[in-house]
Amino acid sequence: MADKVRLIDLRNISKEFDGTYVLQNINLYIRENEFVTLLGPSGCGKTTTLRIIGGFEHPSEGVVLFEGKDITHLPPYKRKVNTIFQKYALFPHLNVQDNIAFGQRIAKVPEAEIKKRVAKMLDLVDLEGYGKRRVEQLSGGQQQRVAIARALINEPQVLLLDEPLGALDLKLRKEMQLELKRMQQTLGITFLYVTHDQEEALTMSDTVVVMNRGNILQIGTPKDVYDEPVNAFVADFIGESNIYPGTMLEDKLVRFAGFNFPCVDKGFGSNQPVDVVIRPEDINIVKEEDGQIAGVVESVLFKGVHYEMIIEVGELEFKIHSTVMQEPGSRVGLTIIPFNIHIMQPMAREAGEDEQDESLEGDDL
Amino acid sequence: MPGANISVWMITGIAVIVLGFAALVVLSVRRSGGIKRSFFASPYTLWMILFTLVPVVLITYYALTDASGAFTLDNFKNFWDSNYSVNKLYAEMGPEYAVLITRGSVNIGILVYSLWMALICTLICLALGYPAAYFMADKNMKYGAILVVLFIIPMWMNFLLRTIAWMSILEDSGLINTVLKWLGLPKAQLMYNNTAVLLGMVYNFLPFMVFPIYTSLTKMDSRLLEAAQDLGANPTRTFWTVTVPLSIPGVVSGITMVFMPSVTTFFIPRILGGGNTMMFGDLIENRFLFQGNWNLGSALSLVMMALILVSLGILRRADPEGEGSGIV
Numbered sequence: 150m151a152d153k154v155r156l157i158d159l160r161n162i163s164k165e166f167d168g169t170y171v172l173q174n175i176n177l178y179i180r181e182n183e184f185v186t187l188l189g190p191s192g193c194g195k196t197t198t199l200r201i202i203g204g205f206e207h208p209s210e211g212v213v214l215f216e217g218k219d220i221t222h223l224p225p226y227k228r229k230v231n232t233i234f235q236k237y238a239l240f241p242h243l244n245v246q247d248n249i250a251f252g253q254r255i256a257k258v259p260e261a262e263i264k265k266r267v268a269k270m271l272d273l274v275d276l277e278g279y280g281k282r283r284v285e286q287l288s289g290g291q292q293q294r295v296a297i298a299r300a301l302i303n304e305p306q307v308l309l310l311d312e313p314l315g316a317l318d319l320k321l322r323k324e325m326q327l328e329l330k331r332m333q334q335t336l337g338i339t340f341l342y343v344t345h346d347q348e349e350a351l352t353m354s355d356t357v358v359v360m361n362r363g364n365i366l367q368i369g370t371p372k373d374v375y376d377e378p379v380n381a382f383v384a385d386f387i388g389e390s391n392i393y394p395g396t397m398l399e400d401k402l403v404r405f406a407g408f409n410f411p412c413v414d415k416g417f418g419s420n421q422p423v424d425v426v427i428r429p430e431d432i433n434i435v436k437e438e439d440g441q442i443a444g445v446v447e448s449v450l451f452k453g454v455h456y457e458m459i460i461e462v463g464e465l466e467f468k469i470h471s472t473v474m475q476e477p478g479s480r481v482g483l484t485i486i487p488f489n490i491h492i493m494q495p496m497a498r499e500a501g502e503d504e505q506d507e508s509l510e511g512d513d514l
Numbered sequence: 515m516p517g518a519n520i521s522v523w524m525i526t527g528i529a530v531i532v533l534g535f536a537a538l539v540v541l542s543v544r545r546s547g548g549i550k551r552s553f554f555a556s557p558y559t560l561w562m563i564l565f566t567l568v569p570v571v572l573i574t575y576y577a578l579t580d581a582s583g584a585f586t587l588d589n590f591k592n593f594w595d596s597n598y599s600v601n602k603l604y605a606e607m608g609p610e611y612a613v614l615i616t617r618g619s620v621n622i623g624i625l626v627y628s629l630w631m632a633l634i635c636t637l638i639c640l641a642l643g644y645p646a647a648y649f650m651a652d653k654n655m656k657y658g659a660i661l662v663v664l665f666i667i668p669m670w671m672n673f674l675l676r677t678i679a680w681m682s683i684l685e686d687s688g689l690i691n692t693v694l695k696w697l698g699l700p701k702a703q704l705m706y707n708n709t710a711v712l713l714g715m716v717y718n719f720l721p722f723m724v725f726p727i728y729t730s731l732t733k734m735d736s737r738l739l740e741a742a743q744d745l746g747a748n749p750t751r752t753f754w755t756v757t758v759p760l761s762i763p764g765v766v767s768g769i770t771m772v773f774m775p776s777v778t779t780f781f782i783p784r785i786l787g788g789g790n791t792m793m794f795g796d797l798i799e800n801r802f803l804f805q806g807n808w809n810l811g812s813a814l815s816l817v818m819m820a821l822i823l824v825s826l827g828i829l830r831r832a833d834p835e836g837e838g839s840g841i842v
Contacts, residue, residue: 205740225743238741242759251755252745303745 154216156181156307156339157202162211164197164363171197172208173363179307179341184333186342188350189360190386195343196235198360199309202341203232230307231300235315237292239284245295246271246280252303270298273332290321301332307339314349326352347387351375359383380493384426391432391468394495395425403492406465408442410485414492424493429457429470431489440482446475527564534560570819576812589813596620621797621814628794629821631708632776635715636723639772640765642716643723647764648757650724651731662728665721677714677785684710684786706788714782722771730764731757770829774822794818 157179164172172194179185187195200206201213204225213221220228231252239248246267253263271277274294284292293313300308310329314322330353333340344350350357351371359367359374367379378384381392395405400415405425417423437443444462456474460467460481467483475481538556580586592598597618604611646665650658668676683689684704691701704710734757742752780795792800798818801811 203740203744205743224748225740226746226748230744232741232744234737234741236737238735238737240738240741240756242756242762251742251747255746255751255755299745 154181155179155214156183156216157341158214158217159198159201160212160214162198162201162208162213164194164201164206165209171363172201175211175363175365177358177365177368179339181306181339182337184330184340184342184353184355185358186344186350186354186356187358187360188344188347188386190345192362193360194363195345195360196311199232199311199341199343202307203230203309204228229305230309231303231305232309232311233296233300233313235311235313237296237313239292239295239299241284243284244280245276245282245284245287248284248295249298249302251299256303266302267298270302273301274298289316290325293317293325297329297332301336301338305338307341308333310340310342312344313342314344314346322349329353351387357387359386361386378426378491378493381424381426381495384491384493389429389468389470391427391429393425393427393465395423395492397421397423397492401487403490406442406462410441410490411487412490412492413487414490417492422495424495426491426493427467427485427489429468430455431485432467432469433484433486434458434460434469434471434473434475435482435484437480437482439484441484443480443482446477446479446481449474449477531557531560531564573812573815576808577816580809589809590817592810593621593813593817596622624792624797625794625817627791628777628779631712631715631793632773632779635712635719635776636769636773638712638716639720639723640769643720643768644727644761644765646720647724647727647731650728653736665724669721673718674781676718677782680710680714680717681705681785684713705786706790708787708791710786711783711791711793714786715776715779718782719772719775722775723768726767726771727761727764730761734760766829770826773825777821778818 155178159175159177162172162175163170171192175194175198177198187198189195197206201208204220204223204227207222211221212219215229240251243251249267249270250263253266258266267280268277271280274297276291276294276298279287279291279295284295287295293316296313313329314325317325326349329340329342332338342350342353351374354371357367357369357371357374358365361382367374367383369377374383374387378387381390384390385392393405395403397414397417397419398404398409399419400417401412403410403412403414403423403425442462444460444467447459447461447466450457452470455470455472458469458471458475460469460483462483469483535557538553538560577589578585578587580588588598595601595617597616601615601617604614646661649655650661650665652658655661681688685691686701686703686705688704690704694700694702738756738760739752742756743749747755777793778795779793780799783791783793783796794814798811798814801807801814805811
């Protein structure tokens with residue numbers, strides 16, 4: 150993996166605002182041409198991390214390296230990164246083409262050349278003929294494209310995107326996701342993307358960085374973080390999950406919901422408390438007598454592609470996604486194959502994240 | 515003149531408002547069977563009619579009539595040629611007196627002087643006010659809020675009082691000269707000149723420049739400044755390419771709010787200029803109160819109003835969104 154250059158390197162970054170740490174000892178590097186997404190709930194520090202790279206905030210501790218050079222205290226206008234801001238921050242006093250040309254004019258590019266590049270950019274973002282429009286005459290999606298063009302025209306080495314699709318409706322968001330990914334691949338620019346939308350993160354990224362409370366919880370490919378979440382928080386945040394407290398009886402055998410289940414995890418010791426995570430689509434519904442456990446169908450919701458059913462087993466509820474509907478009130482059996490039972494260290498609720506990140510120093514990709 | 519009868523006038527006025535209001539209630543209830551929402555605007559309509567429309571009609575009436583109430587354009591001719599009535603006399607007296615006919619330029623002169631003073635005052639206010647507003651709006655400035663308060667506090671005091679206070683600072687036995695004397699320096703003549711009048715005007719009107727600019731600067735999205743910096747603009751460049759263009763509405767309304775009262779200033783020239791200078795506002799006041807010539811006074815007021823409307827029109831063109839004019 151070390152064949153690509155580390156473009157941005159965050160080392161031991163901490164940031165405090167008025168005595169509260171919004172970032173705690175963040176270590177993260179971004180390689181060239183990578184699409185990295187910072188994913189987490191609001192207030193997790195993802196935007197602050199982005200702003201530190203953009204130069205709008207300075208870390209309280211730690212250094213930011215760009216191509217190996219320390220840029221921690223470099224002002225934004227001297228950095229080779231461009232940002233797409235949450236609400237686009239287009240200049241209301243300039244029309245579309247002047248907005249796009251802004252950076253080029255600052256860089257004193259000849260007007261004839263600017264004209265050519267602006268035209269190319271308008272073409273790239275599908276806004277030919279919109280050059281003379283005022284920005285407030287554009288729809289949200291069009292403003293978004295102008296913001297992208299305004300950043301990309303400067304040919305930045307890194308593009309920072311701060312929840313850029315947050316203000317768009319679902320259909321447009323999906324389109325823009327694909328479009329951004331396509332641009333990233335064709336232009337060969339490194340993207341650092343911030344979002345709280347796990348689906349967006351999984352669709353677009355090469356690498357997903359899951360954050361919570363100023364810490365990095367997990368770094369990995371979308372498949373890694375989905376299939377092998379490091380703890381129940383990540384499991385719950387990325388996709389839907391059934392999370393139960395359980396006991397690891399011995400290697401490859403876990404007890405929860407009042408039954409013993411074979412699993413594939415080992416090394417937790419015997420009779421240790423653990424969190425058991427199962428994805429809703431990983432539970433199979435069978436005839437009552439064929440199941441490992443049996444329960445009653447409590448509710449059924451139609452979700453488009455699948456049905457979401459809640460099955461009550463004793464005191465516990467299992468959320469299950471299946472394309473086959475069961476009658477509410479009927480009794481069914483459930484089976485879970487060992488591979489789909491994920492065992493995790495129990496998360497001490499609320500304050501538990503701190504102990505996690507020792508094992509998770511950002512570099513262990 | 516009303517004088518002692520003022521209370522009678524006031525009571526009559528209030529009675530008219532109350533009765534008119536009552537009449538409107540009755541009418542609107544009758545018509546729609548209930549009180550319509552637009553009805554609640556009627557006090558303002560009445561107010562506008564009584565205190566804006568009626569005075570304008572009266573002024574126009576006075577401006578277009580002579581003392582006996584007959585229609586005439588003499589008042590405007592008088593404005594253009596302050597010797598008009600004398601010249602008319604000379605003309606009637608015969609051709610041998612025609613040589614004595616000269617155009618009097620007093621009124622026009624005062625108007626030009628007022629416009630000039632207002633222009634200078636506005637420019638000084640802009641030069642002082644923009645930086646002040648900028649510092650006040652800067653969230654990183656510790657003392658911005660204090661500066662806002664410092665600008666507001668004097669506005670709680672009466673305008674006349676503030677102007678007279680300057681007298682006690684500038685006059686021969688005033689604060690500055692006392693200090694100079696104490697330091698063994700010669701006395702400085704600070705009052706009774708243009709500079710003193712200008713000082714008084716700038717002092718009184720500066721807040722009207724500062725606050726609209728301050729408002730437009732605080733309304734500005736700080737992410738736009740970040741965006742400019744992100745695109746490579748250093749702080750100076752950001753200021754000129756983003757901050758200044760986006761504060762234009764505030765600047766326009768500041769200019770409006772300073773220029774208008776500046777042109778019509780009166781009292782300040784009399785107090786700080788000591789009668790050596792007269793501005794158009796003083797001239798109107800003089801014609802009304804001291805000469806008792808309501809007809810000429812009204813004509814001058816109309817000229818003033820026309821000028822203000824023209825300049826408002828020009829400013830509106832500079833600020834098509836009308837952001838600034840909302841304050842005026």
